[in-house]
Amino acid sequence: MHVTSRRYYLLIAGLAAVVALGGCASSRLTVTGENATLPEGENSAAFLDRISSQDTITENDAMRGILMLDGADKAGTFKQRVDLLLGKNVLNPKGDYDASRELSRGKLARMICRACGLSGGIILRITGSSERYCLRELQYRQMMTPGSASTKVSGMEFASVLTRADMYKRTRRFPDMVGNTD
């Protein structure tokens, strides 16, 4: 009995340590490449043209695109972009962001959901805009194609999703396959 209790104590202590460490790791904002910049004076037409030629898209570029949904990207550095999007409640305040890291579909879905104010269904409301359920919501709305949340986003795919998000944001209607919202 005594030995068993001790084992339980050890197990509980171990679990507590794991939770504490995990909690510490995700309890604060991490921004890598704070001073990374992008081409200056780029409007949305030039931005879409540029990224459409890229195999993948960085988180820095992606955040510029999300900011363009509200007009223009006025940020000079990656850190400023993160701060602007945190202010708009688009990014998770405890997230990990890297200017040069390739964007995943899950992260894109979450940003689009938050930027467009998509509340989704019951699960999305309960989970609080998790990447997984944001992606499923956008797939259901035919804003994104089926696929894994961890898959990297290509430039062309990002341009397409961003364009649809913009159409939705302007009209509050989900566009069809040829870009109509009427």
Add this chain to the structure above:
Amino acid sequence: MLRYTIIIGAVVALSTGPILAQAKAPAAEKPSAKKAAEEAPAKQAADKAPKNDAAKTDKLNVTVVSVSGIAEQRSATEEKAKWTAIKAGDTLTEMTLVRTGLGGKVVLEFSNRGNVTIKSGSKIGIASFQKQGKLVKTRLGLKYGAIRAKVDSSQGANDFRVRTAVGTLAATGTGGEMAQWGDFSFQAKGTDGAWQATMANRVTSLIAGAWTNQDLPPAVAQLLAQQGTNVGDPHGGLTVPEIENLLVNGGGRGIVGFVGNPQTGSGGSPQLILPVTTNDPVATNLPQVTGPVSGGGPIGGGDPEHRHPR
């Protein structure tokens, strides 16, 4: 006995002959039917082609009817040309690129032969807009985004094509919409008349309101959607091969020459085709200007007379 054997042999030969012929018929009909369907616009033009009319070509201009939001244009032929804002009333010539930003829209008037609406987040190239006799030939390339095309054949025959990345779309109607997305790939919708979309060897008939992929199993539609996702020109502008492709094929910037599908015979370049239609009885003698709809070629189909030797 020999007589019976000969009679039985003759009866068997007579009875199996038609059966064998029927068995071979579908195999023989399939390619010819497909070929005929593909060459329908070309034949239509050929039927109306004058035998004695030289290939007199007049270049036409495109007028910008309206612009909203961010929209820019630049020359496709000048290496160092810069993007400039486009405004209503501007006149665009062949080899001009137009791109729109988020929320942008441009309406182009193609003389009196129709109009094209470039929706937001799109990029197109005007490869060719010419008048040959009574026939007006238009070639556009859609790199990404969506457009709405309306062709007016009341003034004469039209050969109107828009190419994107994957497949071929032929229309017998006068209006349609199409999109080239980085994720959902090639999408087309008929809005007026019957349409035919061809991607690889699959031909889909579209009536007004019908879509290209709506009847496909999800797995197949997804597979098609994966085509042409990671594409685009590497420099943001035009590379020399792209310029050549635009000249030769009339569009498909950035992808033709990179990931073409040889089965389409057009370098993987899909087309929105509004074949020659006319209400003008005078236009019965028109030159043949169209090649096979999915004609072959080193890097794409297009018009034989515009095909560069490579």
